[in-house]
Each structure stands twice: as structure tokens, then as C-alpha cells.
Amino acid sequence: MDLITPSLGLIFWQLVFFLLLVFVLGKYAWRPILSSLNEREKSIEDAIELAKKTRNEMAQLKADNDRAKADAIIERDAILKQARQTAEKMIATAKNEAAQEAKAEIEKARKTFREEQAAAVAKLKGETSKIALEIAEKVLRRELSDKTSQEALVNDWLKDAKLN
Template identity: 45%
Template sequence: MEKLVNDFSLGLFFWQAIILVVLILLLVKFAWKPIMTAITEREQGIANAIAAAENARKEMASLQADNQRILNEARAERDAMMKEAREIKEKLVADAKAEAEAVGHKMIEQAKATINSEKNAAMAELKNQVSALSVEIAEKLLKTELSNKEAQNNLVQKMLEEVKLN
């Protein structure tokens, strides 16, 4: 440092100062405006990029909100459809059960009617057989009892007495 102080020359300092001032003036005249314009353009580009990013962020948030709303609507619609499907299923099951009960009751009533008609037919058949057997037995008894003349007369007498009594 001492060497610099000892070698100091006022003329050299003066010319260096003039060159520095001229250089600064030239830089101001020719380079300052383009540099400042580039810096301003750069600032505007950065500001525009920040604004675009902010808009994109807002749009993304809006899209996410829309997606969430659409998803919630879809879930609600799905739940409503599932509820409706369950109700339809329950109604169909209840209708089928009621129809099956009605058909079952109808079949039971038909079976009862068939049983009663067959029972009545069997009773009629049984009565016919009993009456036929009764007539046969009575016929055989009468044949055996009325085989002699005296038994016939006694029977006639007996019947006449019963007729008079009644």
C-alpha cells in the first residue's frame, strides 16, 4: 500500500478520472436505456408470470372445488339411486310375498273344497253302499223269515198292530 501512495501521480489520476467520467457518460448515453428497458421488461415478465401463476392457482382451486362438488353430487345421486333400488327391491319382495300368500291361500281353499267334495262324494257312495247292503240284508232276512206261511202271517199281524198304534 505504501508503494501505491509513493507512486501517486496527479496527472495520471486526472486522466483516469476524465476517462472514467467519459466512460460513464458513454454508458449513460448508449447502454443505460437498453439495460433499464431490459430490466423493466424482465420485471414485467416476472410480474406477468407471477400473475399467471396466481390465476392458475385460483383456477386450480376453483377446479378442485368444482370437482369436489361434482363428486359430492355424484355420491348423493348414487346414494339416492341405491335407496330407490332398495325400496324397489323391498316392494318387489313384499309384492311377491303377498302374491305367494294369496296363491297359497287360494290353493288351500281349493284343496279344502276338493276334499269336501270328495268327502261328500265318498259319503254319498258309502250311503249308497250301506243302503244297498241294508236292502240285501233285509231281503235275505225276509226270505228266510217268510219262507214258511205261519211266519208270514205273524209278520203281517205284527205290522198291522204297529200301524194301528201309530
């Protein structure tokens, strides 16, 4: 049983060594360990706080990016709409100008046609008159080859002419 029950001297010396160990550890080990643990805890809290702050900033940046993207889409749509309107105006203007130019060309062609037609009619009249005179001259020469037929023709013309 002596092995199971410790003696009073052994307990005293164990207590002295234990207190000495607690004092030495308290003076040289626990303060640095506790201070490093406190520093570690503080750095972890700072890291967590930084992570929260970064998460909030990222959420804010994402919201800003989404807003900027939406604004860019709206602006793009407005620019495309304006470009379409401008293109439609340009096409309408070009169509109107082309129609006016075509109308002017048609009118010019009609005028040229009328002028050429009038010239052709005048030329045709001149040619017809010339041919008619030549035919009349030939007919008159043949019929008026003698003096009696000439007098008869002049008398007929005088009868037809009404004198006032």
C-alpha cells in the first residue's frame, strides 16, 4: 500500500515544483503565448472584418457594374434607334431626291421630245409643201402648156375668189 499512498514530503516537493513551474511558465511562457494568441485572434478578427468589407465592396461593385451595364444597354439602344432614324431619314431624302431627279429627267425628255416632234413636224410640213409645190408645178406645166388652158384656169380662180 505504500506505493499507492504518497508521503507528505513527496506531496510538498511536488507542490513546490508545481508552483515554481507555474511561476516560471507564467512569467516567461504564458504571457508571450497569450499575447501571440491575442494577436492571432485580433488578426483573424481583422481578416474577417476585411473579408466582410471586401464582400460588401464586391457587392457594391457588382451592383455598380450591373447599373453601368444596364445604362450602357439603354444608351446602346438609344444610339441604335437614333442611327435607324437617321438611316431612314437619309433613305427617305435619297428617295425624294431620286424621285425629283427622275421627274426632272422625265420632264426634260418630254420637252426634248416635244421640241424634236415640233421640229420634225415643221420639217415635214416644209418637205410636204415643197413636194406639193413641185407636184403642182409639174401638173400646171402639163395642163397649162397652151394659152387657152391658162386663160380658163385664171377665169376659174377669179370666179372662186370673192371680191368685196
